[in-house]
Amino acid sequence: MNDIDARSRRARVNVVVGATVLGTAALLVLAWVVGGRPGNPVALAILCALAATSWFVRQRAESGRDLSFSLTSVVLVAAAALVGPVGAGIVGFAATIVPSRPRQPFVQWLFNLALSGALGLVGGLAFHWVRSGEPLARDLGAGELIVGVGLAIALVDVLQCLTNVVLVSGVLWAATGVRFRNQMLRMLTATGPVYVGYGVIGFVYAVLWVPAGVGAFATVLVMPPLLAAQWAYAQYGEEQQAHERTMNALVSAVQLKDPGATGHLLRVASLSRMVAEASGIGANRVEAVSMAGMLHDVGTLTVPNDVLRQADTVEGDDLDLVLRHGEAGALMLEGIEFLEESRAAVRHHHERWDGRGYPDGLAGEAIPVGARIVALAEAYEVLTSGHEDRPALSSQAALVALAARAGTEFDPALLPALASAVRLEGSSPTGTPTEQPEHAPRAKGGAGHDEPGVSERIAVRLDARRARTGSRAAAHTRTTSRRSGQGR
Template sequence: MEAVPARARAYVTGLAIAALCCLFPLPSTGAPWWAVVLLALVYAGCEQAAARRRFGGTFYPVLLAAAFLLPPPAAALVPVPGALLSPVEHHPHVLRRVWRAARLVLAVWAAGSVHWALGGRDAVAMSDFPYALVPASAALLAFCLALAALDGGLLALVERIPVRRAWHGLFVRSLAPVAVHGLAGLMMAVLWRSPYGPVAALLVLLPMCVSWWVFAQYHREQAAHQATIRALVQAVDIKDEYTRGHSERVGQASMMIARELGMDDARVEVLRFAGILHDVGKLGVPTRLLRKDGPLTPEERRVIELHPEYGHEMVRGIGFLGEARAAVLHHHERLDGSGYPYGLRGGQIPESARVVAVADAFDAMTSTRSYRRARPVPAALEELERCAGTQFDPRMVAALARALAREGWHPAVTADEDRAPGVPRPPSVPERPGARR
């Protein structure tokens, strides 16, 4: 988002105007200002602590408690100081802060309006359970819908993602975490209205902060995994500069196939790792062979064909990769047994390797090479279908074709992010063992 398109700036500006309209009737609501200020300070403090500890995410319990306690315009004011003052890592800083504030203002206003319309404020004041759960649940749904709608709109405008894909899954993925935060927010609101007052309500945040810290540790571990993989991929890109970005594109295609096959999210992530790391064994191949312009001798080809075994040795001790290690070792096997390194046939080849083999061949055909231009996606799919049953698993080929028909092919390669805009990528060539495709 370094160079923000004009349409995205207009989108954020429009949301900011809409957020101001939500706050406009604030003076006439009769909301207690001390409650608004206290909740805003607590939320801002939580955001600052999260930024310093690099926890990530937004602390929704305070915002949802405000939606349950205050009139909608007053509740919508609570996230503004924290959103505007919290650190922003990337430019443009002002636009990102405005976006963050407007997004939360609109979501909290939507939740507060639904809760207020369904009589939730009276139910909270009287601790009327289980009836208080009905307006609270409706408010949480409105909160999730607002966030999903706003986030999807920004993705469609900035990333040029098709509209249907931009909103796909955003609402469903937000339900579980928002439901947990909403329960804590409802507990805060009930205790706030009880004889124990705001002090007891704020104590609810202690267990939430502990759980948030534990969750942040998990994300740090995931970030370390990503950093490990990124370091390996960058090393391969430096050594074999002609296939720069190939590994990440194969990871993306592998992920599309895995999702189309109905694999769970954890396994989809492992298949993405498998695609990204499938050529890591090139680090063990002499650079002169990877960059040789002329044909390879039989001896040189045998050396390059060792790269799956080199790669397997490199990643064998990385526990979180799981079955991705088998894909690294066997992604050049063929169903008819003519592949390498072991000449496995049919079902002897691990499923993960059959996924990566199709993704690898697809990107090789749809990428520009030094000796030919990239093939169109339909032509590449036609070639994969022609080789299905002998070289590739027909099930994987069909899954990729269905995924591409629905989503298209829009590879996002982070390895090229450091390239200046307008500077073309260097021509890439397929790995030598796959040239016979």
């Protein structure tokens, strides 16, 4: 990252953090005007203590990706119902008032403080509005609990989830350039279901405290299942980290064989994710496509580098090695459960829309959609990267070149998704080109197997091979027929 880019991003971060702080301050004033002083000082003290403690517990339960189970979120939901808007805001501030270890940069800590406070204030104001300022009371009927309290807490839960997603996506956009909409969708997919659990537990906690008359002892009743859930998510986190270690090992093997693959794999994975998101194939399948993009060339471990670089001219056994590398990659991933959905894309990413690709000659929609996406992402990445024998194309020139192959080599329905991703994100698949490793220099002497133009030349040779095979099969059939006639 050059100095100008770094300064620009720091400035954007400062603007977003400043706006978050000012917004939280405005919410605090509104909460004071609407709800007045926080109620139930005992509950406020206990909730603040839980919030401060849960922040440290959360650090040990990160899932390894975008998902974690947060005791803080449960406490904030309950605080909205128990201590009023200002009280809920205070509980939110308590969650991050003590800097974490290792110590965060001040701007990051300030953002987390404002974010957590905003979540509490938004939840408290929502509960106050739905209940028309009426606090929880003892001995509420079942209907009032479900409709009056349950719906209020459901709204609290939804608004806190959306506030968290919007503010975090905004600061990530400012800091890294990641596309705001994509980040929001990823966070909603990851945290949305978890927030349902936060709402249910927060509802139970609040009902036990006031309507059921349990009081502070409700904390003792609620904490064991919360800690159990926290432990379960920690285990999930370890599983995700094991998955990442597996991915890293496979990618490292490819990189050791071909250092020039380092940037290529990252870019294809990132662009595959973006095209998959733009095509609307579903969040779960997006992750599988992204992993397939990262591992699409793992089968090249079975092919000598000089064969891969001369893929447009090799024949015989060397050509067979090239044709089988997708199949070899899929075999390498066999038995790795979390990569099962990615295997088909790895195997078939060199199939062509017109059926003239390899390894199986699939055509049209018979080709798995993940494979079609990875094929298009790889072609775009190669065209816009270039190498020592060919200069890189601009984004627009690459899109024009790929559009010329739509309906023959590529799925024409995916071209708009690619164009949309490139238009919104710029020439880099991730929008953050400075964070991606550069290609190592590639050896001269031929076009690599992943060059889009090589696909057509391989297809011509495959056509000739299939024609010869078909002729021999037809001749064999005629000979067999004649012999059978002589026998009669």
